[in-house]
Amino acid sequence: MTLRISLRDGEKVVINGAVIRSSGRTDLAIESKVTILRGREIMTPAEASTPARALYFHTMMAYLDPERLEEHHRRIVDTLQSVSRLLPCEQGRAATARFAERAALTDYYRALGDCRTLMRLEHDALAQVTEVAA
Structure with missing residues (x-):
């Protein structure tokens, strides 16, 4: 099952402990089990x-x-x-x-x-x- 996440420009997300910041509007399709939190959840x-x-x-x-x-x-x-x-x-x-x-x-x-x-x-x-x- 694929998890789809859309991030706004500059929005942060933590995936398996790595902090990632989007550059422009970004769509992610995550296809494996991960720990993930969006910036607004941190x-x-x-x-x-x-x-x-x-x-x-x-x-x-x-x-x-x-x-x-x-x-x-x-x-x-x-x-x-x-x-x-x-x-x-x-x-x-x-x-x-x-x-x-x-x-x-x-x-x-x-x-x-x-x-x-x-x-x-x-x-x-x-x-x-x-x-x-x-």
């Missing part, structure tokens, strides 16, 4: 500023850096506990359970999607706290 350590964002970062690193999987997995477990405490609502519990299942199966790419859901829920929860405090 998070820097500085951007991991909340528990859910840190969970995304550690999951991304587990996906991209399998040589240090044990270290990344330990950080995922620790951070997931913080996220669970922050999001005790039904949606939060369901999203953390989906994430935990995928992470346990080392399906880190799909777990990143669950992290994006957790980041949205966290953003809403933090906005409510800020609203109440004001």
Whole structure:
């Protein structure tokens, strides 16, 4: 099965750990199993500023850096506990359970999607706290 990706001019993609930047609009056809993230899916350590964002970062690193999987997995477990405490609502519990299942199966790419859901829920929860405090 071929994976087709279109990149905008200057957009970055990480393929098996190599950072690639497109020059002009670029279409890629990937015909083997690879670890791949587009530039918009990549998070820097500085951007991991909340528990859910840190969970995304550690999951991304587990996906991209399998040589240090044990270290990344330990950080995922620790951070997931913080996220669970922050999001005790039904949606939060369901999203953390989906994430935990995928992470346990080392399906880190799909777990990143669950992290994006957790980041949205966290953003809403933090906005409510800020609203109440004001």
